[in-house]
């Protein structure tokens with residue numbers, strides 16, 4: 001899903017056939033249509049995580065004391081929110 005992309009990250013509206021997901025412009029239309037929408041969703045996800053409504057998937061490399069605090073799981077919603085907000 002992730003790819004090297006010549007389009008600068010300042011782009012807000014995803015070009016046709018692409019969308020924003022986990023902080024990246026990806027060739028997939030299932031993500032967010034704008035960078036702004038992705039960032040808004042990421043903030044909402046982190047707020048939901050903070051108040052206990054959403055948790056890390058814990059099925060891959062979610063951050064913890066064992067794996068490290070800088071690892072991220074591409075399939076986890078909380079990790080995707082962290083990647084979207086460049087908290088890595």
Ligand SMILES: [Zn+2]
Pocket residue numbers: 056057058061062063073076077078079080
């Ligand atoms: Zn996670």
